[in-house]
Amino acid sequence: MLLIANYEGRSGTNRAAEILASKENGLRAIIEGIKIVEANLDIHTVGMSSWPNILGELQLDAAVMDGTTRRTGAVGALRNFKHPVEVAYRIMTDIDHEILVGEGAERFAREIGAEIAKNETELSINTWHKHLNDVLTEEQKAKFPDVRLLDIKNKAVDPEKLFDTTVYLSIDHEARISSATSTSGWAWKYPGRLGDSPIIGAGSYADSRYGACACTHTGEMSIRAGTARSVVLYMKMGLSVADAVYEAARDLADLKTGYLDEVTIHAVDKSGNHKVIGLNSSEEIRYVIWQPGMEQPEIKVAEIVRL
Template identity: 55%
Template sequence: MLIVTNHEGGVGIGETAKALRDGRPALDAAEAGVRLVEVDPAIRSVGYNSWPNILGQVELDAAVMDGTTLRTGAVGGLVGYRNPVSVARAVMERLPHEILVGAGAARFAAEIAAERLDNLTPAAHATWQRVLNESLDERQRAAFPDIPLSELCQRATDPEYQKDTTVFLAIDGQGGMASAVSTSGWAWKYPGRLGDSPIIGAGSYADAAYGACACTHTGEMTIRAGTSRAVVLYLKMGLSLEDALFEAGRDLRRLKGGLIRGVALHAIDAQGNHRVASFGEAKGVDYWIWEHGMAAPERRVAMHLDV
């Protein structure tokens, strides 16, 4: 049994470990951990109390993947619900689709009686209002929101607010493997922006025969490189976990133009090994690990890919 999660997942790894010890499947365990992160107000990049988009709306993205069946479910741009990861799982289990976005995702969440929640807190709203006022002149303030937003969303790349997803990778006692991820995306993003989290193969991928990977930080990069799927394919080709991450880093290094920042890659293989690596501007990344036989989860520092 094994769990790997990023820094933000620390609030949920204990529940995930308990679920595995109790004999629950990997996907159940990973989902349980993500659900706790989604409702923790101290985490500003996932779920409740997250930073909003440039219009002041908290849009949430999430995805799950069952590594045994290769089934997936994802939602993007979901507004007004408590646990998007569970809505993503319901997409997988109840629909003939893999992903729902925006109004369609919200309609489906209502149909399954998902718990509603206004994820924009007064504190987050106040910060959004301050940043907005600092960014607009008097004419723009009077016309807002009926103004061009493309220049305003450049705030989305501000390192002060460019934060993280949460990712959980799990292997259960029967060898089942799963991934679950959730995020609010970047603060002040253009409405409707999707990062890599709801894009299976970019933000996460799990195949119990080989391994799993999930990424954080600059989703625009991992979408272009298909990073999570690439790591699993490199494992399928016979590379070691560390070499698979190295090759994925080389793929990222080949990107030219667009937004190039940093990526953190979290990976496990079918033998129960794990590696976490940072790339580019993502440095000093830490993560959480728990495996069978450990008394408690441990916080560790990722290696950095120099490629």
């Protein structure tokens, strides 16, 4: 058994490890861990009290994957529901689609009785107002929101530069490998933006025959390189989990145009080996690991790779 989560997900790792240790389903274990992160008001890039889009709306994304069946569920641009990761799971179990977004996702969430929540908080809205004050011209302030969003200055510092999507990977007692992600995406993003988190094969992928991978930070890059699926495919081709991650990192580093920044790659193989790297990361990258024999999950430091 094994649990890997990024540092932003640490508040839910004790619960996820507890469920794994009790020999319950690994996907349900990591979903329950992520739900704790989604309700954590101190994390502003996942769930409640996250930074909204440029219009002040909090749109949430999530995905799950069962590596044994290779069924997936994903949700994008979901508003006003507390646990997008649970909605993603129910897409996997209740409907013959793999992803729902926007109004359709919200209708589905209502139909399954998902928990409704006002995810915007006083802190998140006040921070958004401060951002608008910093980036809008006086003319734009007078007309907002009836302005051309593409004209808004978008180079202001993200208040949560050091925080990110949460990702979990697990191997349970039945050797089932699972992945799950949840995020609010970029602060002040263009409405409707999807990053890699809800896109299976980009932000996460699990295959119990080989392993699993999940990415954080610059989702635009992981989408273009199909990073999560690539790591698993490289393992299928015979590379070790470490070499598979390095090869995927080289794919990312080969991108020369578009928005380019840092990417963190988390991966496990079917034997319980793991590798976490921060590609071109400017800060220390930490992650959480739990295995049987550990009293509680432990925090480790990832390798920084510069290419």
